[in-house]
Amino acid sequence: MTTPIRLGIVGLGAMGRHLLAEALDHPDFTVTHAVDLAPATVAALQDEHPAVQFSTSIADVISAADVDAVYLATPPATHAALVVPALEAGQAVFCEKPLAVSADDAAAMLKAAEGKAAGVNFSLSDRQSTRYVEQAIADGRVGDVLGVEIRLAFPVWPRGFQAEATWVGERAQGGFVREVFSHFAYLTDRLVGPLRAVHTELEHRTPASETAAYGLMKAGEIPVQLSGLVGAAGPESYEWELRGTRQSYRLTGWRDLFVAEDNEWRPVELTGELGSEGTRLTLFAQAVRGEHPRDLADFAAGERVRSVVEAFHH
Template sequence: MRTRLGVIGLGAMGTRVLTVAANHIDFEVRRASDLSAAAIDRLAPAHPGILFSTNGMELAEAADLDAVYIATPPASHERFTLAALSSGKAVFCEKPLAVDLAEGRRMRDAAERGGLATAVNFALSDQGSVTEVERALSAGEVGSVRGVDIRLHFPRWPRAFQADARWLDEREQGGFVREVLSHFVYLTDRVLGPLRPVHASLDHAPGASEVAARGLLRAGEVPVHVSGRAGAAGGELYEWVLWGTRRSYLLRDWSELFVSEGEDWRPVELADSSGSQAKRLSLFAAAIRGERGPGLADFAAALRVQEVIEAFHQP
């Protein structure tokens, strides 16, 4: 029996997930909502079987749904999540979990009380490259972990595909630290354990989101260095490096994995290197059925990520 799904928020991510879910064997998309009538007009003709509206709260509480996917700006995640959980629905939420830490904690607590499936859509959660790094760590092939480096660069922020989401360039909810660094904090937490901020700071453009981020975090005693920049000439850069005494790994551009045992980086051949919205929806469907396994972040993991990310935004 397919899960009856509603989608709240029809920006870049909401549109992508709605399109994938509409053709997914585990889901029947029944409802979708967005405050923008133009967004609805853009999508409705291609999905005549879906009921579209501008009322996200009505969708969150609708009795004909089993689950909701929330792709609104993060300041609204809590109210939609709590409404959905209180009406008996599973929740798949975009990251970050929230911006306000109290809201994130209430979301985690509500999920734990309700016992319903909850998940947060981290793009690295189903990557074959991540599974390979986990395997190498477990097998002792890395040796002692000496550190992690996270390096990000964006010549343009927001990125082109997010240009219509103006909130992404506002300090209140946006910026690349919340939008992108979250994924790599999640990855580091997943493979090394919870992170503790030692030092974290941002530089901002006037009236806009950050243009530079720097930080030192620790996973136990392992140092994690963060360096990010936006609005400067150069290509986009997404790099995560795990430094080990026997073997080091470089993850580049989300799915490309390289290894070094003291020589130049060489590519790692993976049977299944890429993640996808379809795969993460399948993992969410399995969690709804009570078959939750590794590879999908729950609200507790997402809250740990949020606590690290918001440390960058403290004055």
């Protein structure tokens, strides 16, 4: 029987608590430590999960001898200061996106990750929809890829489940381009090729993060467009659309995939595991044990995404 990986979690906001719940039931992991700077959060979770050691001391996880791997769910500007010492101490790292905000931080993280088990939690990295379109391109069913369009709309920002994370609504580290577009930038990078910014623009109606984003990028010579709005009436919407000469694909709401070969969009019936934090934890465990799962985004992919995302902020 394989010995469970001793996992420490740093950051117990919405994502940290979600992954904690997944990891507690995951056969590859034993959650031994979890850290947050908010004493009330730590106290409440300690009561719920007495077998886990909760604290407000980051040193209980980062570089700790009794922690094999770290999941990091803290604001992106803090990532390098936590990831680098963890990797240098021999711990594996599963980091929330975006990888970093600054190029210097990202470079330090990439250097520390050389030859180490390190991944970035892009939610589309192991989705069945991602693999389906990837295979359709490889098989030639799509034909030539003509372009990609990404459309995002939010009634409010930050979204309700992120309301406690004030940094998500601030310009320095937050905004929907970093928090949401980064997932679709990863998807495009993986399926079509690395992105370079041609023209990017953000609008701000308040001192907070962006209220609109417009961008033209290219993957090679393939145009990739982003349009995003905050304050739009109606439900949140997330659409990624790839247009080909033979087939086109549309991904909506993160997991609903449609295909068009003529004048009609038809749903694609996906089978098997759709992809989740639980399945990405399995991939991370494989990386910790020396494998190289292709559906776990690595730091190099994280840096390519960071680079095009930050082009909107300069």
